Amino acid sequence: MTDSTKFRVDDILKLPHFKHAKVVAGHQGLGKHVSWVHVLEQTQIKDYVNGHEMVLTTGAGWKKKIDPSLFINQLIEKNVTALCIQLGSRYNRFDRVEDIPVDLKSLADRNDFPLIVFPEDHECRYVDLIHDLHTMIINQSYRHLLEQEQFLRDLYLILLNPHDTLDILSYLNRTLDVNVAYLSGSEKPLFAPRVSETLQSKVTELIAAMKKDQVTATQAGEMSIARKTVSAGSQDLATLVIFSTKRPLNDYELLILDKCAISLAQEYYGSLLGNEKELYYQDKWIDEWLHDRLNKQEIKNQLQLSEPFIQPTGCAACLVSFPPPATPHRKEAELYYRISGIARSFLEEQDFNLHWFMEKQTLVLIIINKLAQSPWKTRLTGALNQIAEVLASSSFLNFDRNIFFSVGKIYAELDQLSESYKNARDSLSIQRKFGKPTLLFFDDLHIHRLIIALEKTGDLESLVLQYLQPILKDGFKAESALLNTLTVLRDTQYNKIEAAKQLFISRQSIYLRIKTLEGLLGEDFIASPQKRICLETALYGLEYLNNESVFLLPS
Secondary structure, three states: OOOOOOOOOOOHOHHHHHHHOOOEEEEEEEEEEEEEEOOOOHHHHHHOOOEEEEEEEEHHHHHHOOOOHHHHHHHHHHHOOOEEEOOOOOOOOOHHHHHHOOHHHHHHOOOOEEEEEOOOOOOOOOOOOOOOHHHHHHHHHHHHHHHHHHHHHHHEEEHHHOOOOOHHHHHHHHHOOOEEEOOOOOOOOOOEEEOOHHHHHHHHHHHHHHOOOEEEEEEEOOEEEEEEEEOOOOEEEEEEEEEOOOOOOOHHHHHHHHHEEEEEEEEHHHHHHHHHHHHHHHHHHHHHOOOOOHHHHHHHHHHHHHHOOOOOOEEEEEEEEOOOOOOOOHHHHHHHHHHHHHHHHHHHHHOOEEEEEEEEEEEEEEEHHHHHHOOOOHHHHHHHHHHHHHHHHHHHOOOOOEEEEOOOOOOOOOHHHHHHHHHHHHHHHHHHHOHHHHHHHHOOOOOOHHHHHHHHOOOOOHHHHHHHHHHOOOOOOOOOOOHHHHHHHHHHHOHHHHHHHHOOOHHHHHHHHHHHHHHHHOOOOOOOHHHHHHHHHHHHHHHHHOOOOOOOOOO
């Protein structure tokens, strides 16, 4: 494989066009790479170069007493690689090499900026030079494209056969002749070939200081190092690293690093799908557990088959649901495998054990807490928010649907999972009724637990009518200004001044409305605690019946 994607200055000097050329300064920069060749005669050149070019000039503008050091300074600032000058009185003030000022050569030496001249008696046809160099650069780029295709073909052959991550790293090491590392937070770092612990620590420290959202490279002493985050959606799985202490890494190697990281992410999704399919068929017994057909010992025995030393401190059911696709897809089941796989990685990071079950358009996650002291709700909220973020950003899901997480109450006893499952279904009914929030714990339902219970017994509508009928215009239609006033009073804890502000009415108007409400609901509708509780419950019930949510999660 070619060592570089660009020619170096000392490579270019070996070409026939440079047979009579002479390097007069900047010898330390002869190893720099040249990405393109460009002719410049303007004295203000900042907008005409991108960096890493070899610039050719006759210095025609210098005959007008313009200081050539200003021209060279601009090239150095723009990270141009080298400058070639055609000597001769027809072009500039320098007839011979000896005419070039000492301060100009010193400037080039200080910046390792190769200064190359063509003698007056050996004029160089820039048009021929540019044609030949550009042809070489384009041909080399084409060769690297072919090498890249071959690299990917060989890589895919590895992926199609039994392999592990170290096989991929070893292939990358052999092909590019660089050291390779795979740093995953949950596993031991992998290096190909093996290196000392001191070097491992140095690589880890350098990687931590580099940007992670793109392929980034840096030079640290003799080490040239580059990293690329292996990402699945917005989930960072690991960091793929290449480094060398022999030479600088080049653009081709950075491109291969990027391609390898993408392949590792794709492999992650493939293995994720396979593992979850296998686990799902092993966990068919979960249906028995969910529907309260197993005792404590039977449940514990089943759990220990997958994790022999598990010590559960509680369990909860979490429903993951979303509307069906507009067009049914035969691979819809694969979506559940992928979601459960992503969920597993985040939940295990928070010391939860996961089992799952599919039920209609709902994925039932059985979350087992393994920590006694740590607050389970905080950990679970963090994990579920991360899962939601990944699912929202992952193109592999290939749909635009709201996903709801409905979490039941956590129970200390494993045989109470069926109760948590019922709780989770109650949470889901609220989410479907109001279309929000996307994450809801049964513990946060509060007044809605009572609303759901009244609905199940058929008493909700009668309660609403009993307490609110005097201010309802037409059945359960919530259009009355008095009803709006009562709702705002409830939400402001009956603070009349604050209620008037929220209603955009005067203080006198709020007192008039309260007087009217007293005439319809009774003079004690605020003073009587019991009546006030029933009125507030009826208001929440009316909102529930009308799907007008004032539901807020606690901060």
